[in-house]
Amino acid sequence: MKRILVGIKRVVDYNVRIRVRPDGSGVVTDGVKMSINPFDEIALEEALRIKERGGAEEVLIATIGPADCQAQLRTGLAMGADRALHVQADGVIEPLVAARALLKLIEREQPFLVIVGKQAIDDDNSQTGPMLAALWNRPQVTFASKVELLDGKARVTREVDVGLETLEVDLPALVTTDLRLNEPRYVKLPDIMKAKKKPLETLALASLGVEARQGLKLVKFDPPAQRQKGVRVKDAAELVDALKKKGLL
Amino acid sequence: MGVKVLIVAEHDGSKLNASTAKSVTCARGIPDAQITIAVCARDAAAVAAEAAQLVGVHSVIKVEHAANEHALAAILAPQIAAVAADYTHVLGPSTTFGKDVMPRIAALLDTAQISDIMAVESATRFRRPIYAGNAIVTVEIDPARKIVGTVRTASFEAAATGGSASIESASVQVELPTHTRFVSVSAAKSDRPDLQTAARVVSGGRALGSAEGFKILYSLADKLGAAVGASRAAVDAGYAPNELQVGQTGKIIAPELYVAIGISGAIQHLTGIKDARTIVAINKDAEAPIFEVADIGLVGDLFQIVPELERLIG
Numbered sequence: 001m002k003r004i005l006v007g008i009k010r011v012v013d014y015n016v017r018i019r020v021r022p023d024g025s026g027v028v029t030d031g032v033k034m035s036i037n038p039f040d041e042i043a044l045e046e047a048l049r050i051k052e053r054g055g056a057e058e059v060l061i062a063t064i065g066p067a068d069c070q071a072q073l074r075t076g077l078a079m080g081a082d083r084a085l086h087v088q089a090d091g092v093i094e095p096l097v098a099a100r101a102l103l104k105l106i107e108r109e110q111p112f113l114v115i116v117g118k119q120a121i122d123d124d125n126s127q128t129g130p131m132l133a134a135l136w137n138r139p140q141v142t143f144a145s146k147v148e149l150l151d152g153k154a155r156v157t158r159e160v161d162v163g164l165e166t167l168e169v170d171l172p173a174l175v176t177t178d179l180r181l182n183e184p185r186y187v188k189l190p191d192i193m194k195a196k197k198k199p200l201e202t203l204a205l206a207s208l209g210v211e212a213r214q215g216l217k218l219v220k221f222d223p224p225a226q227r228q229k230g231v232r233v234k235d236a237a238e239l240v241d242a243l244k245k246k247g248l249l
Numbered sequence: 250m251g252v253k254v255l256i257v258a259e260h261d262g263s264k265l266n267a268s269t270a271k272s273v274t275c276a277r278g279i280p281d282a283q284i285t286i287a288v289c290a291r292d293a294a295a296v297a298a299e300a301a302q303l304v305g306v307h308s309v310i311k312v313e314h315a316a317n318e319h320a321l322a323a324i325l326a327p328q329i330a331a332v333a334a335d336y337t338h339v340l341g342p343s344t345t346f347g348k349d350v351m352p353r354i355a356a357l358l359d360t361a362q363i364s365d366i367m368a369v370e371s372a373t374r375f376r377r378p379i380y381a382g383n384a385i386v387t388v389e390i391d392p393a394r395k396i397v398g399t400v401r402t403a404s405f406e407a408a409a410t411g412g413s414a415s416i417e418s419a420s421v422q423v424e425l426p427t428h429t430r431f432v433s434v435s436a437a438k439s440d441r442p443d444l445q446t447a448a449r450v451v452s453g454g455r456a457l458g459s460a461e462g463f464k465i466l467y468s469l470a471d472k473l474g475a476a477v478g479a480s481r482a483a484v485d486a487g488y489a490p491n492e493l494q495v496g497q498t499g500k501i502i503a504p505e506l507y508v509a510i511g512i513s514g515a516i517q518h519l520t521g522i523k524d525a526r527t528i529v530a531i532n533k534d535a536e537a538p539i540f541e542v543a544d545i546g547l548v549g550d551l552f553q554i555v556p557e558l559e560r561l562i563g
């Protein structure tokens with residue numbers, strides 16, 4: 001079956017104002033709204049569009065994390081994914097561990113395309129995609145803004161610092177999504193009901209033979225340095241004066 | 250083995266990118282580090298010569314191969330991973346180049362990566378921003394493995410030139426994949442300073458209203474000798490090309506002067522500018538969050554203020 005695998009991460013919703021715990025042990029996540037990482041939502045949307053155009057037969061979503069992550073998998077199923085895999089794991093899951101777990105799922109499911117977000121908006125690591133492509137020994141195209149599937153190949157445009165770069169890769173391959181690839185659809189109520197009946201399989205991380213090794217010890221968390229409060233000027237002339245005073249003009 | 254840092258050079262085949270000189274400054278913060286820059290290219294001579302001039306660099310190694318004509322992560326990573334055998338640390342810039350290639354190297358070396366290093370506390374302890382810069386985490390990495398990291402370039406000054414490091418050639422015997430091919434790149438040609446490294450940046454948001462409206466910024470930027478940037482909203486709306494985007498998912502910059510025009514100041518945008526020395530905000534909404542971080546704020550109609558500003562600067 002022509003299958004696309006999409007990696008999904010549960011993160012603090014992008015609208016939540018992040019606060020560091022006073023004891024520096026982390027950020028406040030109790031009672032905070034959680035969502036699918038926005039870049040992963042774009043990844044899922046792209047997979048769904050490819051399937052809707054006849055380019056794939058099944059869209060499979062997967063996540064690695066605690067039991068709560070199933071809520072985000074259900075949202076993904078409601079968006080239109082056919083099937084979900086939940087790799088159950090508690091505690092910190094670093095990108096290399098996530099990549100190892102996803103590799104095991106790739107070996108089992110044999111997708112021709114894997115799409116993940118370019119970064120998760122919690123740890124901002126931007127690592128899992130390229131790490132997975134390395135372990136899989138397959139092509140990677142990061143920061144995609146356009147994906148075209150050809151016969152056995154993909155032509156992908158990526159957003160890079162100088163502009164737009166286009167690469168051609170043999171399939172299977174891994175793609176990470178940038179913001180302008182698409183706009184994810186909204187979930188409709190009947191789809192939420194339907195999603196409850198779609199298959200969601202749970203696997204233990206250890207059963208995949210993957211160890212939740214933690215390479216980085218998180219020593220402490222601090223709030224960022226705050227900028228000093230500035231001044232208001234009333235017109236362009238005052239602005240020019242203020243800039244001159246600072247030696248900027 | 251002492252502390253030996255390998256820096257993966259970013260370049261366009263003929264010139265070194267400024268992000269490399271900033272990575273050198275980050276590496277110099279690691280106590281007793283001996284720094285080597287690796288230049289992967291088809292012909293690395295010119296870039297290697299430039300890298301050898303960076304102060305604090307001990308040596309430069311050229312990794313030359315016809316397949317290195319374009320910086321493709323799948324092709325560069327196995328070569329760097331092979332060269333990395335002799336080093337304790339491997340660093341690259343946290344630009345789209347580094348974000349693409351460094352995690353691929355880390356995975357081949359079977360080690361975790363520290364992304365966006367903003368401060369070095371020791372050879373194994375670093376600080377980095379998370380949650381769009383709303384928290385800073387201090388991480389400690391196990392020195393038993395190679396330490397791979399990307400450098401948040403806005404946090405470091407460029408290393409000075411005037412050095413004279415030795416230049417060597419490395420022969421790397423690894424099989425390179427053919428599954429990834431470069432097709433094209435469309436880079437807007439501009440005489441303006443590079444956004445990533447410019448001392449002054451004039452940036453516009455959705456309030457510019459159109460690609461046509463956005464042009465008034467170019468004119469002001471040219472008067473100031475500034476680079477032009479844009480908010481995500483302006484890029485999404487098609488007023489400006491993607492490479493101008495400043496913010497969490499675009500470029501993170503640290504100019505002397507940042508002029509935000511018609512930008513409301515979403516958290517993800519502020520993440521990209523919080524290291525700017527002076528932030529000026531011009532916006533008609535007095536409650537816009539951009540004013541929370543601005544050193545100088547001006548509430549008003551940008552379509553009146555910008556031309557007047559341009560006239561006053563002369």
